Amino acid sequence: MENRTELTLKIDHLNVSIKTENGLIKPVNDISLEIPRGKVVGIVGESGCGKSMTARAVMGLLPPATKIEGGSILLDGNELTGHSEEQLCGVRGSEVSMIFQEPMTSLNPVMKVGRQVDEVIRVHQKVPLAEARKMTIEMFRAVGISEPEERYECYPHQLSGGLRQRVMIAMAMIMKPSLLIADEPTTALDVTVEAQILRLMKELNKSGTSILLISHNLGVIAQVCDYVYVMYAGQFVEEADVFALFDQPLHPYTKGLLGAVTSLRREEAVLETIHGVVPDFSELPDGCGFAARCEKCMERCSALMPRMAETEPGHRVRCHLYSA
Numbered sequence: 001m002e003n004r005t006e007l008t009l010k011i012d013h014l015n016v017s018i019k020t021e022n023g024l025i026k027p028v029n030d031i032s033l034e035i036p037r038g039k040v041v042g043i044v045g046e047s048g049c050g051k052s053m054t055a056r057a058v059m060g061l062l063p064p065a066t067k068i069e070g071g072s073i074l075l076d077g078n079e080l081t082g083h084s085e086e087q088l089c090g091v092r093g094s095e096v097s098m099i100f101q102e103p104m105t106s107l108n109p110v111m112k113v114g115r116q117v118d119e120v121i122r123v124h125q126k127v128p129l130a131e132a133r134k135m136t137i138e139m140f141r142a143v144g145i146s147e148p149e150e151r152y153e154c155y156p157h158q159l160s161g162g163l164r165q166r167v168m169i170a171m172a173m174i175m176k177p178s179l180l181i182a183d184e185p186t187t188a189l190d191v192t193v194e195a196q197i198l199r200l201m202k203e204l205n206k207s208g209t210s211i212l213l214i215s216h217n218l219g220v221i222a223q224v225c226d227y228v229y230v231m232y233a234g235q236f237v238e239e240a241d242v243f244a245l246f247d248q249p250l251h252p253y254t255k256g257l258l259g260a261v262t263s264l265r266r267e268e269a270v271l272e273t274i275h276g277v278v279p280d281f282s283e284l285p286d287g288c289g290f291a292a293r294c295e296k297c298m299e300r301c302s303a304l305m306p307r308m309a310e311t312e313p314g315h316r317v318r319c320h321l322y323s324a
């Protein structure tokens, strides 16, 4: 927190590989991303495109058989790749923390939720239990948990999905990290609770926390993010300011994602879909990963990987339609 750089997070040409039965795959392929301090940045893309793997790389929580093959991850100006597990433990929770899609899998079912948050405090700070309890209850109140003293004594199963997610957010925010990573934080919640949680994230952001929000849902991204990266088959294919992305999507994949959002207008009642499925990572073509599903596909598309090109300041796209 002391080291205040202009960018909270700067990922440069990050590559992550996994050894599988079908050979080496690259779920994170040459990813570069920046989160300016105090901003909310989104990653959107279909299931399996590498969103969580990117987040896990930042947290130093990659699964076994996975390897960072190259690139750099700067958090507040400090390089995280190459950190030992012990160094990463010091960073996790205090400088960067993450909330997951399903809080039930991340909370300890046999421990009172209040105590679980106390533990996070006591891992990073030498404070007496009574002091930690006070801090936890204050944080519960800050994230909109009513009757925080009573909730402190509850076990996870005694709380609703929305309250459990608030506990997770309290746990993630308790050390006031520079960066909060939220990986599909509202996917398991109904829409009213989703709206409350998104509002809460906006409030946390206003109080100074930079946020990386991961979702397959463009509606969620539109509500909270300042800037968006569109991910497809391990790569970013488009990135832009949220308004530019929704007003003028460039990549055929982004256009497809936007077309797949349900429209309430009667004349547009037919829901468009992107035909085909995300390709298997072990069978990616040499060229653009989207080529086989793309209506605009040209000869060079499946042979040659397009490069990221800037069409307007801050709006970049990886597509041969826009390369000079």
Ligand SMILES: Nc1ncnc2c1ncn2[C@@H]1O[C@H](COP(=O)(O)OP(=O)(O)OP(=O)(O)O)[C@@H](O)[C@H]1O
Binding pocket: 018, 020, 027, 045, 046, 047, 048, 049, 050, 051, 052, 053, 054, 063, 216, 281
């Ligand atoms: N433990 C693992 N072992 C082998 N391959 C994995 C493992 N976890 C993920 N993968 C591969 O990495 C790819 C990216 O996975 P990732 O979890 O990052 O996708 P995602 O974009 O977060 O998808 P979702 O929207 O479903 O959460 C997957 O398609 C899968 O092929």
Ligand SMILES: [Mg+2]
Binding pocket: 051, 052, 053, 183
């Ligand atoms: Mg995921």
